[in-house]
Amino acid sequence: MTGAVLIAADGINSTARRVLYPKEGPPRFSGRMLWRGCVEREPYLTGASMVWAGHANQKFIAYPISGRAARRGTSLVNWIAELRVRDENDPDLTPPPTDWTKRVPKERFAGPFEKWSCGGLKMAELIESTENVFEFPMCDRDPVDRWTFGRLTLLGDAAHAMYPIGSNGATQAIIDAETLAARLADIVGTWQQPGAVEAALTAYQDVRLPATAKIVMANRGNGPDHVLELAHQRAPDGFENIYDVVPKEELESVGAMYKAIAGFEKEAVNQKAIETEALAARFGKGAEGEAK
Structure with missing residues (x-):
């Protein structure tokens, strides 16, 4: 089997990652x-x-x-x-x-x-x-310094396995795929030029690796679920009104901080929607994948 690119999206126990990082050990x-x-x-x-x-x-x-x-x-x-x-x-x-x-x-x-x-x-x-x-x-898994090695790159849990907190995990893998597709689309007419594929995969890595590394570490600290721990610590016998236990401003600050880390702020999500529409248009499809 031959190909121009190898995308290793083979999960938390990735074979490709084990080859690239043989000393890493289990999750x-x-x-x-x-x-x-x-x-x-x-x-x-x-x-x-x-x-x-x-x-x-x-x-x-x-x-x-x-x-x-x-x-x-x-x-x-x-x-x-x-x-x-x-x-x-x-x-x-x-x-x-x-x-x-x-x-x-x-x-x-x-x-x-x-x-x-x-x-x-x-x-x-x-x-x-x-x-x-x-x-x-x-x-x-701990974040690593590189996903891309020549024409091979990691994606999803193979790249950034994280705790399933804050509606992440699969979400971040989907964003990986979209980002990678956009960078490969940039070289549709030039991919056979020396270094073009490698540069596209590195550009994908440079966007997604630092972003997902922050989420891995935030989720390790319980991410937005921290508000549950605050309520449990302050009112272990229960409460009637959450704001009596965790003030509204504190709740909102926890949420806002995680949204910023995960890229879930309103402006970021709206910008991502615009980028998705533009990418879909390049391939003659709508944002939901239907042919035009």
């Missing part, structure tokens, strides 16, 4: 495990609401993911249960052996959520009604 384990499932049920709250509850050592997230289910009057809910399984001061960062494709028994994690409820959701019932549950160690 870095956070000490927390994630259990994920998906189940169709009656809608809760607005029918489009996200539940985000808990703290650094025990968390539950749920949100609807299907417009088709909503049109049927139901809600297809994706949920994640998170528990700390290793002391945060444990120097061992090696992830436990797991098979990400194997179903696991709910008894392994459901107990601590037995009495949890939020927004009309009872976590125990949601877990029990889910047929298939899968287990994942929450891991990331």
